[in-house]
Amino acid sequence: MKEWKQDDRKRVANRRRMDTTLKLLFLAATSIGILALMVLIIDIVMDGLGHFTPDLFTNYPSRRPSSAGMKSAIVGSIYMLLIILPVSFVFGVGAAIYLEEYAKKNRLTRIFQLNISTLAGVPSIVYGILGLTLFVRWFMLERSLISGAFTMTLLVLPIIIVAAQEALKAVPKARRDASFALGATKWQTVSRSVLPSALPGILTGVILAMSRAIGETAPLVMIGALTYVAFLPEKLTDQFTVIPIQIYNWISRPQTEFHELAAAGIMVLLIMLIIMNITAVLLRNKFQKNI
Amino acid sequence: MFKRMGRKSLFILATLVLVFVTACGNNGNNTTGASPSESPAQSASPSESASPSETAVKLSGNIEIDGSSTVFPVTEAVAEEYKAVQPDVKPAVGVSGTGGGFKRFCAAETAISNASRPIKDEEAALCKDAGVEYTELKIAFDGLSVIVSKDNDFIDSLTLEELVKIFSAESTAKTWKDVRDSFPAEPIAVFSPGADSGTFDYFNEEILDKKGVRKDATFSEDDNTLVTGVAGSKNAIAFFGFAYYEENQDKLKVIPIDGGNGPIEPTFDTIKDGSYAPLSRPIYIYFSKKEYGRAEVKDFVKFYMDNVKTLSAEVGYIPLPDETYDAEKAKL
Structure with a gap:
C-alpha cells in the first residue's frame, strides 16, 4: 500500500514536470514570433528614425538622400487601396454569399470551393503574370494604376471569399430559421439577418486582406509599377509607384543613406499595417457588442 | 432590431468609406492645390521673361x-x-x-x-x-570593377587569363592555388550579377568569350547582395559597376587588372582615358x-x-x- 502511494507520488511529480516543460515550450514557441517582430522593429527604427521626417511624406524621390521622400509612393498605395477595397468587397462578399446561401451543395460547388482555396495559396508573382496578360495586354489598360489595382484585387479575392464564408458559416442556423418562419424571403433573410451578424468577421477578413495588398511587391513589379515616379497619378490610367517598390528601390542602391531611407519607408508601411489591424480589432469588438 | 443593426453597420461602413475618401480628398487637394500654385509661377516666369534662357514653351x-x-x-x-x-x-x-x-x-x-x-x-x-x-x-563610362574583401591579403592584381580561370563556366580551377601558384589553396567563392543584367552580358562577352559564369557562383540582381557577400568572406570575388565599389570602399578592395600593359586600377582617370581596358564600358x-x-x-x-x-x-x-x-x- 505504502509503495503504491510512493509510486503515485512519483508519477504525479513526473506529470507535473512534463506539464511545466510543455508549458515553457509553448511559451517559447509563442515568443519566437513576438521576438522576431521586436528585433525587426528595433532594427528598423534605429536605422530609419533619422529619416522619419515630414520630408519623407512631402518630397518626391530624389537622387539626393537628404531631399528624397516617398510622397508618390504613399499616395500611390492609398489610391490603390481605394480602388481595391470597394471592388474586392463587392465581388468577394458577393461570391461568399452565393456559395454559402444560394449554391446547392453539389459537385460543381465543390469544384468552385476547391478552386478558390487553391487560388488563396497561389504565389503572388503568378498573379503578376496573370495581371500582365489580362489587364495590361488584353484589356489594353497599360501599366497603370487601374491594372495594378485590378491585379491586386484578384490576389486578395480568394482570401476575402474564404474569410467571408467562414463568417457566414458561423451564423447559427436558428437565425435563418427564425427569419424564414416570419415569412421573410431568402434575400430578406440574408440581407437583414445573416449578413449583419456575419459582418464583423467579414470586415476583419477584408481589412486583413487589404493589409496583404499594400505590402505586396512581386505582382506590381510584373505589372511594371515604376521606381522613379515624381508625380501623383491623376487618372486611373496614369503610371504609379507604391511604398514597397520605393523601399525595394532604395535598398538596392549603393549609398547607406538610402538604406536608412528604406528603413524609414518600412516604418511608414508598418505603421499603416498596424493602424489597419487595430481597425480590424476595433470593428470586430464594436459589432460583437451589438449582436 | 435587425433593421437598427443594419443601419448601424451601414453607418459605420459609411464612416469608414468617408475616412478613406477624405484621405483621398486630401491627397487630391494636394495635387490640385500644388499644381495651380506651381503652374502660374511657371507660366508667369516666361511672361516676365526674367529668365530668358529657360525654354519658353510649356510642355506636358x-x-x-x-x-x-x-x-x-x-x-x-x-x-x-x-x-x-x-x-x-x-x-x-x-x-x-x-x-x-x-x-x-x-x-x-x-x-x-x-x-x-x-x-x-x-x-x-x-x-x-x-x-x-x-x-x-x-x-x-562605367568601370566594371573586380573586387574582393578588405581582408583578402593575397591578391594584388589579376591578368585577363586569371579572370577567365576564376569566373568561366569552363574553368576547372577549384582553389585559388589553381589560379596562381603563389595563392593559398583555399576554395574560390564567386559572386556575379544575374544573367539579365547588362553588366553580366558585358563581362561575359569581353572576358569570358560568351562561355558564361561558373554554375556554382552566387548570382544576384541586387548589387548590394554581392557587396555583402564579398565583404564577409576572404576567399570571395565579384564584379560590378564602379559606383558600388566607390560607395563601399571601406569594406572592399578593388583589383587592378592587367590587360597586357601592366596592372591598372579603375579610377576616375583610368576609366576616362580608356587605359582601364577592357573593363571600362560606355x-x-x-x-x-x-x-x-x-x-x-x-x-x-x-x-x-x-x-x-x-x-x-x-x-x-x-x-x-x-x-x-x-x-x-x-x-x-
Whole structure:
C-alpha cells in the first residue's frame, strides 16, 4: 500500500514536470514570433528614425538622400487601396454569399470551393503574370494604376471569399430559421439577418486582406509599377509607384543613406499595417457588442 | 432590431468609406492645390521673361523610360532636374534590366531605353519587326570593377587569363592555388550579377568569350547582395559597376587588372582615358525616333545630353570626353 502511494507520488511529480516543460515550450514557441517582430522593429527604427521626417511624406524621390521622400509612393498605395477595397468587397462578399446561401451543395460547388482555396495559396508573382496578360495586354489598360489595382484585387479575392464564408458559416442556423418562419424571403433573410451578424468577421477578413495588398511587391513589379515616379497619378490610367517598390528601390542602391531611407519607408508601411489591424480589432469588438 | 443593426453597420461602413475618401480628398487637394500654385509661377516666369534662357514653351505629357539598373541613377538624376524646368512633363523610370528594357522598347511600350551595353542583333531585329526606329546615345563610362574583401591579403592584381580561370563556366580551377601558384589553396567563392543584367552580358562577352559564369557562383540582381557577400568572406570575388565599389570602399578592395600593359586600377582617370581596358564600358540610352517627334520627348533628350556630364559624375559614373558628347549630340 505504502509503495503504491510512493509510486503515485512519483508519477504525479513526473506529470507535473512534463506539464511545466510543455508549458515553457509553448511559451517559447509563442515568443519566437513576438521576438522576431521586436528585433525587426528595433532594427528598423534605429536605422530609419533619422529619416522619419515630414520630408519623407512631402518630397518626391530624389537622387539626393537628404531631399528624397516617398510622397508618390504613399499616395500611390492609398489610391490603390481605394480602388481595391470597394471592388474586392463587392465581388468577394458577393461570391461568399452565393456559395454559402444560394449554391446547392453539389459537385460543381465543390469544384468552385476547391478552386478558390487553391487560388488563396497561389504565389503572388503568378498573379503578376496573370495581371500582365489580362489587364495590361488584353484589356489594353497599360501599366497603370487601374491594372495594378485590378491585379491586386484578384490576389486578395480568394482570401476575402474564404474569410467571408467562414463568417457566414458561423451564423447559427436558428437565425435563418427564425427569419424564414416570419415569412421573410431568402434575400430578406440574408440581407437583414445573416449578413449583419456575419459582418464583423467579414470586415476583419477584408481589412486583413487589404493589409496583404499594400505590402505586396512581386505582382506590381510584373505589372511594371515604376521606381522613379515624381508625380501623383491623376487618372486611373496614369503610371504609379507604391511604398514597397520605393523601399525595394532604395535598398538596392549603393549609398547607406538610402538604406536608412528604406528603413524609414518600412516604418511608414508598418505603421499603416498596424493602424489597419487595430481597425480590424476595433470593428470586430464594436459589432460583437451589438449582436 | 435587425433593421437598427443594419443601419448601424451601414453607418459605420459609411464612416469608414468617408475616412478613406477624405484621405483621398486630401491627397487630391494636394495635387490640385500644388499644381495651380506651381503652374502660374511657371507660366508667369516666361511672361516676365526674367529668365530668358529657360525654354519658353510649356510642355506636358508622359515619358516612359525603362531598362538597365546600372543606368537608372543617371536617368533618375536627369528626370529629377528636368522636373524643375518642365514640371508638367512626367518621366517615369523603371528598372527591368537592359534586356527587359529592350523587350519593352521594341514593343513600342517605352520612349527611351536605358542600356549598359549596345543593343544585340536579335533585339534590333525585334525592333525592326515592330517598326520601331531608334537612335543610340552614349552617355557616360562605367568601370566594371573586380573586387574582393578588405581582408583578402593575397591578391594584388589579376591578368585577363586569371579572370577567365576564376569566373568561366569552363574553368576547372577549384582553389585559388589553381589560379596562381603563389595563392593559398583555399576554395574560390564567386559572386556575379544575374544573367539579365547588362553588366553580366558585358563581362561575359569581353572576358569570358560568351562561355558564361561558373554554375556554382552566387548570382544576384541586387548589387548590394554581392557587396555583402564579398565583404564577409576572404576567399570571395565579384564584379560590378564602379559606383558600388566607390560607395563601399571601406569594406572592399578593388583589383587592378592587367590587360597586357601592366596592372591598372579603375579610377576616375583610368576609366576616362580608356587605359582601364577592357573593363571600362560606355553606357547608353536609346530613344525611339517616332516618340522623338513628341515635343516633350525631344526636349527631354536634349536636356539629358546637355546635363548628363555633370549629373553622371554626381551619381558615381565617369563622363565622356567633351568631343564625344558633341559627336553624340550631333546625332539628334
